[in-house]
Amino acid sequence: MSVTDVATTTGVVVGRIDDVPMGEGRTFVVGSEQVAVFRLRNGSLHATQAACPHAGGPLADGQSDVDVLVCPLHQYAYRWSDGTSTSGAAPIRVYPVREVEGELVVDV
Ligand code: FES
Numbered sequence: 001m002s003v004t005d006v007a008t009t010t011g012v013v014v015g016r017i018d019d020v021p022m023g024e025g026r027t028f029v030v031g032s033e034q035v036a037v038f039r040l041r042n043g044s045l046h047a048t049q050a051a052c053p054h055a056g057g058p059l060a061d062g063q064s065d066v067d068v069l070v071c072p073l074h075q076y077a078y079r080w081s082d083g084t085s086t087s088g089a090a091p092i093r094v095y096p097v098r099e100v101e102g103e104l105v106v107d108v
Pocket of ligand 1 (some may be wrong): 052053054055056057071072073074075076
């Protein structure tokens with residue numbers, strides 16, 4: 001069984017928190033989906049769909065602050081809170097994510 005197959009009572013373990021360096025994002029496979037998990041420098045965790053809805057940019061490689069994620073391809077910005085865009089793009093999916101004993105658990 002792989003890590004991505006381990007279900008918890010309310011989410012899916014996608015990897016270890018150490019898999020995501022502080023201030024960066026990484027993409028994980030969850031079933032048939034790809035999810036980007038971000039570990040901000042303030043300690044907060046966020047998870048979104050992995051591909052930008054504009055043209056498929058890799059959101060895990062985007063820049064971010066405490067409020068928004070910016071796609072690396074064309075700089076459209078998306079709110080962590082609900083995935084809506086501050087720059088007129090279609091919204092992205094956001095997922096609850098948390099750390100449980102060093103593991104990243106995403107509600108997908
Ligand atoms: S692909 Fe993300 S803004 Fe264009």
